[in-house]
Amino acid sequence: MLARTPILSIRVQPAPPRRLNKDRRRALIDKLTEIMQAAEPTPFAAEGPCRTGVRQSLCLQGWQWAYADAAAIDxxxxxxxxxxxxxxxxxxGQPEWTQPGALPILRERCARCGKPLPEENRLWCSDVCAHAAKMDRQRQRWGEEAYSQWxxxxxxxxERQPARRCEGCGGMFKPKRKQQRFCCYVCAANDRRACG
Known part of the structure; x- marks a missing residue:
């Protein structure tokens, strides 16, 4: 008969949740506020792409997905x-929504090609126009989402880049590109004038 070996249970302590520091959180919120103010038709159009972009960036910095997602939601x-x-x-939230008490717009022509509408259709003259309009909206939404995420x-x-010293004025700045040497166009232009 084989001797039974005792099973040792090893307890692994979960990693403490990660949080953004106050300054980095404030800077991200300010930047996302700018993105959402420019989003069309509403700020909610940029909500998903912004959350994805922040979460993706934090995951690439070594954060666990759950903590990165929680910080992105925040x-x-x-x-x-x-x-x-x-x-x-x-x-x-429905596409055909109008203000309460207002009559919906009754169309006489196709919303895509402008041909007269058959009696049974409300927006498009055919399935081809309906599908093409749907794909146009989808392409536009994909482009807007990709831009917001970027x-x-x-x-x-x-925000995670260390501050650098400007080679023109000597002030400190956060670079927006890897090889950025100057804090602004004025410093870069002054450096070119000195060289030329």
Whole structure:
């Protein structure tokens, strides 16, 4: 008969949750606020891409996914509250929503090609126009999401860069590119004049 070996249980302590420091959090919120103010048609259009960009940047810095996601939710929520974004209810979120008491727009022509509408259709003259309009909206949304995600990722990259000394004026600045040597265009232009 084989002797039983005791099973030793090893307890692994979970890693403490990571948080953004106060200055970095404030800088990210400010940058995300700028992105969300420029988002069309509402600030919520940039919510998902900004969250993805911040989370992606933190994960690339070695954060665990759950902690990076929690930090991304925190800064995106703070930016939305600064912008004053109010989530619409379900009814207001529908594409055909109009102000209460207002009549919906009745179309006589196709919203895509301008041909007369058949009696049974409300927006498009055919399935081809409906599909093409849907793909146009999808392409536009993909482009806006990709741009918002890139801006959020870049903001997170800038915030983790150490400050550098400007070769023109000697002031400290955070670089926006890897090889950036000057804090602004004025310092760079003055350096070119001195060289030439």
């Amino acid at each position: 800064v995106v929520s703070a930016a939305l509250s600064i912008v004053g974004a109010k989530r619409p209810n379900w009814y207001e 801006k959020a990722n870049k903001a997170a990259w800038i």
